Amino acid sequence: MATASEAALSLHSINPRVIAAEYAVRGRVPKRAEEIENRIKSGEKYPFNKVMYCNIGNPHKLGQHPISYFRQLCSILFYPDLLEEKAVSSLFPLDIQKRARSILAQIPGGIGAYSISQGFPFVRNDVAEFITKRDGYECDKDSIFLTQGASAGVSVVLNLLIASENDGCLIPIPQYPLYSGTLSLLGAKEVPYQLDEQSHWSLSMDSIKKAVEDSESLGVHLKGLVVINPGNPTGTCLSEENIKDILFFANAHKIAVLADEVYQTNIYNPAEKPFVSFRHVLKKYSNELKSVVLFSFHSVSKGFVGECGFRGGYFQTEGLDQDVHNQILKLQSLSLCPNVMGQILVDLMVKPPTPEDESYPLYLAESTAILSSLKRRALRLSAALNDLPGCSCQPIEAALYAFPSIKIPPKAVQAAHDKGHSPDEFYCLSLLEEEGICVVPGSGFGQKDGSFHFRTTILPREEDFDDLIHRFKEHHIRFLEKWGAEQDVEKMLEEEKKEENEQKDHLHYLSHLKSSKPSCLKKNSSDNFM
């Protein structure tokens, strides 16, 4: 590499907006995690033998199996000759063979040709039917744009909206850092509004109104309002009432709404906290909401699909002027088309097999198993985090994350500042170095001043959960003790003892049941994690 003095490019000459952009999910902590893993590989001793990556919603990396239906179909589309061999075709259920033939008939040139830039019409048609059924209101296939994952869609829409440096976009705090990163890159103003942690991270209209007033006084022209529902990193679902308030507000202020709904099928308490789409509420009040422009995003990377590697997704628009629609088409055409297999997987996701199909039982079994396991993991992780002294976690109702609040002792805050780290980053680095768990500091998502959080996924395998929870706890207690919060630890241990005794009484009564005492409370060395 060239030395700085000779190079034609340096930090001083490149786009300062690139430098300003940050993307926390792949920031300092995950980078350190990779370093540690490389050191372990080259023989260095650590108190664990591999890093648990809880920093990113990447289910297959952590052992989640792909749904066979998707993979069997894709496999045929790549190599249609498979259908011609009897020995082979007998491996694939007949409905899959039939669907593969039907898809191939609809993509002239096969999967190796560019599609039109908006995406295959038959896929958009199936997405429109899925949305119609979900919302109870007819959806037009031309309102759908297929994209390379939801991130690419967000980038297109923000590129469309942001016209100058005085333009801004409302984003939730905490948020998914794709939004702040892309806005920085576009040179736009991030206008934060605070989610209300104490009431399940609901969206406080007061906070939005205040953000709007502040931005108006600064001359910022608000072009978009980002809502992430189900929440990332918050793991909660907005109520229909809350969504209605947001839409009426956006209508009055003529601000476009970006509804990030990529976790719409990761719902763990549907009876009490169901997923409600922004589009459903918009259509329900369509007589009043005449000025709303809505962009809603979905992806094949989440849900029980979890196929992050495909980079498939779409966004759907409501209330869009035809001229503006055409401009989006042009923007899309600059990158030619979304990758074809990503488009196909969107189709399979929104139109899965039905009960009369031979492939249905396996599909149902696999998808149900993933979703119920995620639900169990969500419950266990939030309970375990709430058990830690000075740690509080809202119920994980949805999505793939917990975003607990942690009290960090003043001495640790001071030590962090001395090192040039934020206190939550300091905590996360300590968790990584000591227990090999890689999570993302809350500061990467935004948090109320003086509060500290981290985001962890719920994705480690269920059989690793005892281990995971044990490690979280071991580290947390050591951290508090090291930085002078022993009294918190003692208080917790007393409470645990009390609970344990209560449990014992209970066990006398239900003596046929196994002890439900969490394994992390058992006295054991950490040998088994070396």
Add this chain to the structure above:
Amino acid sequence: MATASEAALSLHSINPRVIAAEYAVRGRVPKRAEEIENRIKSGEKYPFNKVMYCNIGNPHKLGQHPISYFRQLCSILFYPDLLEEKAVSSLFPLDIQKRARSILAQIPGGIGAYSISQGFPFVRNDVAEFITKRDGYECDKDSIFLTQGASAGVSVVLNLLIASENDGCLIPIPQYPLYSGTLSLLGAKEVPYQLDEQSHWSLSMDSIKKAVEDSESLGVHLKGLVVINPGNPTGTCLSEENIKDILFFANAHKIAVLADEVYQTNIYNPAEKPFVSFRHVLKKYSNELKSVVLFSFHSVSKGFVGECGFRGGYFQTEGLDQDVHNQILKLQSLSLCPNVMGQILVDLMVKPPTPEDESYPLYLAESTAILSSLKRRALRLSAALNDLPGCSCQPIEAALYAFPSIKIPPKAVQAAHDKGHSPDEFYCLSLLEEEGICVVPGSGFGQKDGSFHFRTTILPREEDFDDLIHRFKEHHIRFLEKWGAEQDVEKMLEEEKKEENEQKDHLHYLSHLKSSKPSCLKKNSSDNFM
């Protein structure tokens, strides 16, 4: 859709840079082609039964078969269970099975997991070896960034370079409109330099120097110099001497070089006009060229691979400061990672089977067949275009396109202006309406004032070439006659007659040979195209 008065978004409120961006390859003419095709489908009569899409380098769409090796491997990666079934595995050559296992071992989580943002290390390693071998100079795998096709790479690099509205980028005229489109979107200045049509579209240093002087006088800060080699739309190769001049110029002016080399394997006259990479020349003169920063782009969409639907590619950097490298990594991480199958296909492209592999003979046969057919088509098309009166086409030495210059009669120019079309667009629309051939007007790529061109691919199937050439000619002659250039047509017909007579004499001599008279000269109705 909302009416304009109610909508929160309109052409007046969106990003004006989006409106300014144009992407000709998917512009007005192809849009009209789609309309016509829909009309034909719904029973409307046209003098042809389908449109020949010559507007875009999309080989599989026009019937080019995928290389079996790539597809067999991908098919297994999607559904590794195929390897477990004896009946199935016997279908795949052993080396393919072995390579599939080896790839799976290197991608934890399989193809459904995000990779690291820069792309899989093993793929970058293989790319580095490919580049080392190609250039004769060692290449570092960390200088390679995998991308979703070359377009995505160009967008990342231009985002990095362009810091303000006063920044500009040198682009060739004619150019591939991805560059002008992306620069418009970034609000940067396009600084055109003219390629010299008469000398095989070589890069005239005088033109570059003039462009630089002009831009300096306007206060434009030049950040990048785009070179497309082999040329798109020009179909020609730059000489090593020409590349050397460019690099010395970039070195002196500290302008980063963007070398678009996606057609590096589409070379039809390698003895006289071989492909020479920018990196090879840079390394050769590395003692002198200390300030050059080079980004070179490659893709799986072109060559004989032609897998446009995968969206796979990479760029490789030279002379990059480590800090700037890290900024690119951050930019890449905003979109998480390039789609995994695109990454894998890059690997297969740069590291194909070798002679000792069972799959080699088929691979060699398929790839050679495609390349030799492309060469024959290149020769035939340029010859046929040069035969047309007032049409002149440089030899197609490389890539997938011809970019002939056409004289448009003054009356047609006037008629075009009256309709609000550019004269070349007027010509292309006429070609589309009358003969169903969809090409792109030269104005979409840029051309010298007063000159007119169009770009056509050489991709229609070889068996359709008689038909294609016939249609080009029929339209061209009618167009000239209609717009008052009958004398050109007469002159051509006379010359043809002369040639035909000469040919007859020749045929007497070589009476065992079939007549080489092009079928398009035979008198026939256009019935067979109805």
